[in-house]
Amino acid sequence: MWPDLTQYMWIAWLSLALLFVIVELLTLEFTFLMLAAGTLIGGLGTNLFGGPWWFQVLAAAAVSALLLFTIRPLLLRALRRSSRLHPTNVDALYGMPARVTGPFVDGRGFVRLDNGEQWTAEVPDAVGAPELGSRVVVTAVRGATVEVAPATVTPERSSD
Structure with missing residues (x-):
């Protein structure tokens, strides 16, 4: 009687990634960019390979956490190293x-x-x-x- 909504999870993953990218453009701290990448790689990637919804959520959370604690500090360090204060x-x-x-x-x-x-x-x-x-x-x-x-x-x- 009710349709299986899990077949439309890919739309939810793309929407969530787009939302994270928009928030990242407002904050510019690479946090939401890592969440968007985790959403796309973990959530959408697992969805495209036919994984169950709970595994999609788990994969998105794991990839996001991995990116937040590994790639983000490197990006912030590189960004701050190159930006010396110039008096204006x-x-x-x-x-x-x-x-x-x-x-x-x-x-x-x-x-x-x-x-x-x-x-x-x-x-x-x-x-x-x-x-x-x-x-x-x-x-x-x-x-x-x-x-x-x-x-x-x-x-x-x-x-x-």
Whole structure:
């Protein structure tokens, strides 16, 4: 009277694998990718060879666990090894060389950074005002103003 639904298990395995791949695209941690591979290799593979439903579930769980504990750590290690931190935005300005483009009056002037940006600049009280056209280095960023020092001074990063 009722149809045998186990003959349609392959649709369930493909749907589950697709769901895992979609979730993996949102998380990007290789966990759901390993579950999707286990679903396809263990579950769908066993289904295509005619295994019973309980063996399909067992095979999918075993392959997923094997992939999670063997392949995933290797993939994560390779991913993290190749991704060094590169400073961007304001963090990339610390230590950047610049040339003075406007005279410093009362400790404020203008510099053109080596990336081409024009900034308002300040010099610390202990450092004399740099000459027009001289080279300086960014030592701090305070809002829309950079603090500069002569190019011979090593920049110190401040967290203001």
